[in-house]
Amino acid sequence: QVQLVDSGGGVVQSGRSLRLSCAASGFTFSSYAMHWVRQAPGKGLEWVALISHDGSNKYYTDSVKGRFTISRDSSRNTLSLQMNSLGPEDTAVYYCARDQGAWGYGYYFDYWGQGTLVTVSS
Amino acid sequence: QSVLTQPPSVSAAPGQRVTISCSGSSSNIGNNFVSWYQQLPGTAPKLLISDNNKRPSGIPDRFSGSKSGTSATLGISGLQTGDEADYYCGTWDRSLSSWVFGGGTKLTVL
Numbered sequence: 001q002v003q004l005v006d007s008g009g010g011v012v013q014s015g016r017s018l019r020l021s022c023a024a025s026g027f028t029f030s031s032y033a034m035h036w037v038r039q040a041p042g043k044g045l046e047w048v049a050l051i052s053h054d055g056s057n058k059y060y061t062d063s064v065k066g067r068f069t070i071s072r073d074s075s076r077n078t079l080s081l082q083m084n085s086l087g088p089e090d091t092a093v094y095y096c097a098r099d100q101g102a103w104g105y106g107y108y109f110d111y112w113g114q115g116t117l118v119t120v121s122s
Numbered sequence: 123q124s125v126l127t128q129p130p131s132v133s134a135a136p137g138q139r140v141t142i143s144c145s146g147s148s149s150n151i152g153n154n155f156v157s158w159y160q161q162l163p164g165t166a167p168k169l170l171i172s173d174n175n176k177r178p179s180g181i182p183d184r185f186s187g188s189k190s191g192t193s194a195t196l197g198i199s200g201l202q203t204g205d206e207a208d209y210y211c212g213t214w215d216r217s218l219s220s221w222v223f224g225g226g227t228k229l230t231v232l
Contacts, residue, residue, distance in 0.1 A: 035221065037167075044124065045159070045167065045210050047221035059219055095166055105214040105221075108157035110178065112166040 002026040002111045004096050009116030014087055022079040022096030022113050030054070030074040033104030036081050038092035039115075048094070049081065053102040063089070086120045093117050125150060126211055128224035135232050139199040142227045144211035146192050150222055154213045156194040158187055161208045161226075170209070171196060203231050 008020040022034070036048040049070040050059045058070055069082040079096050093115040101107035127145040134140040144156065158171035169178055171187035174194065186197040194211055211224040 037221075044208075044226040045161075045212070045223045047212075047223060050221065061220055097167075100172070105219075106154050108155070108169060108172040108212070109159070109167075110169050110172070112168065115166055 002098065004098065004111055004113035006094065006096055006113035006116040009094065009118045011119045011121060012086055014120055014122045016086055017082070017084045018086060018118060020081040020083065020094055020096075020116060020118070024077045024079065024096075024098070027098075029072075029077040031102060033099035033102055034070075034072060034079045035097045035099060035104065035109060036070060036079075036094055037097055037109070037112075038090075038094045038118075040089075040092040043092075046092070050099070050104040051079070052104055057103065059104070083118070086118075088120050088122050091118060091120045124225040125215060125218070125222040126213070126224035128209075128211060128227045130225070131228045131230065133230040133232055134201055136201050136203060138201050139197065140201060140229065142196040142198075142209050142211075142229070144194040144196070144224050146194075146213065146222075148192060149217035150192075150213050150215040151189065151194055152192040153216060156187070156189055156211055156213045158185075158194075158196045159210045159212065161210065163207070167210065198229070201231050205229060206231050 005023045051070045095115045096113040097109035098111040155173045159167040160170045161167045174189040175187040
């Protein structure tokens with residue numbers, strides 16, 4: 001069965017970096033686009049980034065452009081999010097999610113990880 | 123301020139029907155499929171409706187979706203206390219080149 005396991009969250013000081021990972025299993029990882037979605041405490045869902053099935057296309061929400069980098073390693077079935085220059089506004093639970101399609105736009109998120117909490121202290 | 127607009131909360135009694143609206147524009151809902159997600163307290167979101175009105179396997183037919191123009195609607199009939207959750211609509215926005223979600227709607231079953 002499809003499984004996504006998020007990891008890498010923790011408490012980090014403002015201005016520092018953190019790298020999140022999402023271990024995928026139960027499906028052909030290289031066939032699907034993948035996303036990161038975050039949720040600040042008590043707030044709604046916010047889409048963060050998307051990477052196409054082959055890693056050739058990447059998109060980011062404006063607030064993280066230039067600071068976050070999404071990547072994937074199909075040999076390890078792993079999705080990553082490198083987060084630099086973190087600020088208190090980045091405090092959230094981060095979820096990885098599988099897109100039903102290969103390119104990431106126009107479909108939907110059919111499976112979600114359990115989430116990993118990132119807390120940025122000032 | 124979310125790109126997609128949802129009511130912050132809705133409520134109804136057990137057994138009744140409720141609808142949740144999601145309003146957007148031609149750059150998102152008007153030209154793309156809408157999906158809906160249910161987030162039970164303390165858990166990850168779960169896909170409820172895909173492609174405007176399709177229910178994934180395992181989702182009861184009490185849940186339905188529709189789209190007209192630049193708006194979409196989630197319907198839940200035969201309300202149960204276990205349906206109490208936050209509900210989000212989402213779609214791709216062609217102008218922003220990003221996914222967008224509604225602000226979420228908290229459903230209370232009285």
